Amino acid sequence: MRKITALIFGASLLLLTTGCEKTEEQKEEVVTYKYTTAEVYDQMCVKCHGKNGEGVLEKKGPALNDQSYQELRMGIMDIKMGGTSGHSAGTEHEVMEHNMKKIREKGMDYDTEAMAQYIVDKFQK
Numbered sequence: 001m002r003k004i005t006a007l008i009f010g011a012s013l014l015l016l017t018t019g020c021e022k023t024e025e026q027k028e029e030v031v032t033y034k035y036t037t038a039e040v041y042d043q044m045c046v047k048c049h050g051k052n053g054e055g056v057l058e059k060k061g062p063a064l065n066d067q068s069y070q071e072l073r074m075g076i077m078d079i080k081m082g083g084t085s086g087h088s089a090g091t092e093h094e095v096m097e098h099n100m101k102k103i104r105e106k107g108m109d110y111d112t113e114a115m116a117q118y119i120v121d122k123f124q125k
């Protein structure tokens, strides 16, 4: 009986310590975004993709309101990863990749899925 108690105690200690280490690691991995997806869209994306995701001709920003959630998600993923996600040829979003760098520098990074969802929910009815 005593042996079992000791074992359980040992195991929970281990869990506790690994639990702590995990939070340390997660600090680097889990990104917390300073702005909401809506704020990022309204302050950044809107300039080139329009208030309703209809696109802005002068800025050459294509319409985003005619794309499916999946298309948007893949597009944004590619843009954020510099075409290395393997979903497209890689150079397809050169302009937007450059824009994304600028957007990041301004602290206006965002979650890929959340942005795709936002565009679908807001502009596609």
Ligand code: HEC
Binding pocket: 040, 041, 044, 045, 046, 047, 048, 049, 059, 060, 061, 062, 063, 064, 072, 075, 076, 079, 092, 093, 094, 095, 096, 097, 099, 103, 110, 115
């Ligand atoms: C300075 C102008 C500009 C800003 C700001 C901008 N974009 Fe773009 N975006 C473009 C242009 C130009 C393209 C088309 C060329 C390309 O994909 O590189 C594009 C392409 C895209 C595409 C791919 C569309 C497709 O048809 O494949 C997505 C998705 C996208 N932008 C999302 C966003 C989001 C989300 C934001 C805000 C965080 C944003 N863009 C901000 C100019 C801009």
